Amino acid sequence: MPNLSKEQINQYQEDGYLAPINVLSRDEADEVKNEIEYIEKNWPNELEGLGRNYVHLISPVFDKICHNPKILDAVENIIGKNILVCGTTLFIKNPDKKGFVSFHQDAKYIGLEPHNWVTAWLAITDANEENGCMRMWKGSHKEDLKFHNQMFDENNLLTRGQTVDNVPLDETTPVILKAGQLSLHHPKIIHGSGLNKSNERRIGFAIQSYIGTNVDEVLGKIYVQLARGDDTFKYHEKVSRPTELMNDNDIKTRKKANEELSKIFYSGSEKIGKY
Ligand SMILES: O=C(O)CCC(=O)C(=O)O
Known part of the structure; x- marks a missing residue:
């Protein structure tokens, strides 16, 4: 069921983005953060480099987010009712690192x-x-x-450090x-992000993206x-949803996908590059 108001849809169309949309409670977001920290502790390299992509294929917690009806209702307003989850990326900025994201358009290289x-970016921690x-x-x-x-x-969290200048x-x-x-x-909005100058991690989970079934990968x-x-x-080839964390078959599928x-x-x- 589409859930955005006319004003919100207009805002997306005019501005190229829409925020905030309430999806999880803070406690639920903390549980997602715990899942990340559990994976990092038990499988230290799993979320590094290319491993920051497709975590929804090995973790039911992230899979559930991708299929969250509140998110899908909002997405349906934008791309219609036939929706595929195409990919996901964890954007983690640790306080002791110099990570940033240069200004870019998602549609350029994808x-x-x-x-x-449409790309959905869920704040797992506060983002400010x-x-x-x-x-x-x-x-x-x-x-x-x-260009x-x-x-x-x-330090650029983008694959090629792709940058729109000026x-x-x-x-x-x-x-x-x-x-x-x-x-x-929106696929063409120019966006980026600066350094994390706080003492805490900044974590975003980007479903990048939700695509209409009419979208091809060229x-x-x-x-x-x-x-x-x-x-x-x-x-596109369909893959199944994970029912347990780090199942062997899901790990193989994720490796192939990455x-x-x-x-x-x-x-x-x-x-x-490293991602
Ligand atoms: O997490 C960030 O700071 C940037 C993410 C991004 O560029 C995107 O989701 O398209």
């Missing part, structure tokens, strides 16, 4: 065509200006895809979220789940 898709929340350049989604410099900076910081808006709140953003292969509706296009995703991310690139 190969998902047409742009009937001090700890490096996302900043959006409102209305920039109405323009074409821009991106490929910087490969080791974005006026004072024209960007911080997306301030409490733990458990969600933002939705650069490679993706593994999807049907989240809602019917898939009459059948462009290998294919890496080919997409670095398609046409001379260099490979």
Whole structure:
């Protein structure tokens, strides 16, 4: 059931993003944080590098978020009722690290065509200006895809350090979220995020993205789940939902999915980054 008001849908269409949307309580968000810390403790490298992608394929906790009816209701307003979960990424900024995200457009290197898709970013911790929340350049989604410099900076949390130059910081808006709140953003909106200057971790779980069943992957292969509706296009291979943490078969599926995703991310690139 679509759940956004007309004003919210207009806001998304005009600004290129929408926030905040209440999804989880703070306690529920804390449970998700505990799941991350449990995985990090027991499988130390599992969420590192390329492993920050597709965690929903090995963890029922993250799988449940992707299929959360509140999120899907909001997403349905934007891309229609036939919805696939295409991928997920954990964006973790630890306080002792210099991680940032350069200004970029998601649609530039991901190969998902047409742009009937939306990225949902769930705050697992509070996200604010001090700890490096996302900043959006409102209305920039109405323009074409821009040239991106490929910087490969080791502190950049993006694959190639892809960067749109000369974005006026004072024209960007911080997306301030409490733990458990969600933002939705458009494939072409220019956005990024700065350093975490606080003493706590800043954690975001991005479902990147929810795609309409009519969306193809023109650069490679993706593994999807049907989240809602019917898939009459059948462009992509479907994968099952995990029922236990780190099941052997799910680990294999995730490895395969990540290998294919890496080919997409670095398609046409001379260099490979760490994610
Ligand atoms: O987590 C961040 O700071 C940036 C995430 C991002 O660029 C995205 O989800 O598209």
